[in-house]
Every structure is written in structure tokens, then in C-alpha cells.
């Protein structure tokens with residue numbers, strides 16, 4: 167290990183419980199545990215997940231997420247930013263693993279992985295702790311199946327300033343490697359709620375929210391809805407089956423995004439993006455600084 171990297175970490179670690187280890191073998195038990203995090207049953211059991219890439223790890227720390235393990239390649243260790251993240255990991259009692267490229271590839275499960283990965287504790291917000299006010303927007307997804315769709319929706323919800331994403335029923339895991347990758351760090355910025363269909367309907371009955379269902383048979387144009395009068399919940403259907411009949415029957419209104427052409431429907435993430443930016447149209451402003459000087 168380089169003197170600088172080690173020195174920084176040791177200094178920050180003085181008197182604390184964190185450690186720095188070098189790992190090169192795939193049969194190392196810690197490496198086996200990290201590789202197991204690619205499987206949902208191990209994520210569920212441990213309550214942990216992996217986030218890949220320097221930006222994601224730095225964003226997570228900036229947003230107050232606690233890092234359990236930092237894994238970095240030898241190539242990455244010289245970087246000042248990486249040394250700072252390693253120092254923080256140790257200072258928080260976490261483990262820093264300096265790994266061979268083979269180990270990093272095996273844990274990330276791809277050929278050209280990022281040289282830095284963090285292991286974090288999963289977080290879900292309880293539905294009864296989700297407080298929404300008029301003018302605020304929540305996305306609710308009925309049985310979303312595709313990790314890429316879910317990651318894109320979490321990222322888009324964050325970008326549009328939504329309050330939370332509710333996952334209804336059996337869904338793909340928001341903390342899988344693919345979903346976390348697709349969120350581009352937004353998994354750390356926006357609360358995720360898990361709820362059964364029954365719990366969601368009970369919350370709808372109690373809370374003063376306006377549930378806008380999106381449906382291929384919706385009779386209202388999505389551009390005609392008062393999204394700001396009450397807290398708005400944009401309810402999106404499953405990729406294959408759309409919204410369940412029970413959810414659709416309990417919506418306050420059913421809207422459709424007009425289409426032309428031959429496509430039967432829009433991709434779920436695209437439809438959610440359109441709904442979000444319509445619902446939040448009046449709340450989103452370009453700041454003076456970001457205005458393009460070439461556009462008059």
C-alpha cells in the first residue's frame with residue numbers, strides 16, 4: 167500500500183474501530199460476503215447493498231448515509247478523493263478493502279467496473295411516516311418489475327423534486343446493483359417506501375392525497391389535472407399488466423397521455439417522467455445562472 171493512502175487512513179482511524187485490509191483472493195470470506203450482495207436473499211438478510219462508483223459513494227456520504235465497507239482497487243488508492251473517503255470510512259468504524267482488479271470485477275459482476283464501491287445500510291421510509299403537503303408530488307408504482315425502469319424512475323423523481331417513491335406489492339429490489347446503478351445516486355436522495363396494495367389503499371383513505379391513476383383507458387388528458395390543490399400521488403401501472411383493477415377502481419381520477427403512431431403504450435419510465443414534469447411544471451424553474459445565453 168502506498169504510504170500516503172495508508173498514512174491518511176491510519177491518522178483518521180486513530181482510536182477507532184475501522185480497519186484497512188488488502189484482499190486478492192476470491193475465496194476470502196469478506197469477498198464472498200460482498201459477492202453475495204448481488205443476490206436479493208443476502209441483501210434482505212444483511213440489510214446491506216452495494217453502490218458502485220466514486221460519485222455515488224461521495225454523494226451518499228454527503229447525504230449522511232453510513233458506509234460499512236469501502237472497496238477500492240489499487241489503481242484508485244492514490245487519488246486524493248479516494249483517500250479522503252477511505253479515511254472517513256475508517257473514522258466511522260467501517261472497513262476499507264484494497265482489492266485486486268479481479269476481486270473488484272467479481273464483486274461488481276462486470277468486466278469494466280468502477281474502481282470504487284461502497285456497502286451501505288438499506289433504508290426504507292414507513293408509509294405512515296410519509297407526510298405530503300399540497301403542491302408536493304409522490305410517485306407510486308404498482309408491481310414494477312424492471313430494475314432499469316425503477317432506477318430511472320427514482321432518478322427522474324429526484325430530478326423533478328418529488329417527495330418519495332412508493333413501491334406497491336411485489337416489486338424489483340430498489341437496492342439491487344442494476345437499480346442502484348440506474349439511479350445515478352438518486353437512491354440516496356429520495357425516500358423509498360414499500361407497501362402492500364391494501365396498505366396503500368388504507369393510506370389513501372386516511373390521508374388527504376389525490377391519487378391520479380395512469381391508465382390506457384383513462385378518459386382525462388393528463389395535462390388537465392389540478393396537481394397542486396392536494397398532495398398529488400401519480401400512480402403508475404406494471405410494465406405488462408398495467409394497474410390492477412382494485413387500484414384503478416380506487417383512484418381519484420384516471421388519466422391518459424395522448425399518443426399517435428403504432429405503439430400501444432409508452433415505456434413505464436418515460437410515462438412516469440412525462441407525468442412528473444407535468445405535475446411539477448409550475449414548481450420547476452430554470453435559475454437565472456443556468457439560462458442559455460444563446461437563447462433569447
Ligand code: SAM
Nearest residue numbers: 380381402403405408409422423431432434437
Ligand atoms: N399493457 C399495459 C396496459 O394495457 O396497461 C401497458 C402498460 S405500460 C407499458 C406501463 C404503464 O405506463 C401503464 O400502466 C401506465 O401507468 C403508464 N403508461 C404508458 N403509456 C401511457 C399512456 N399513454 N397514458 C397513461 N399511462 C401510460
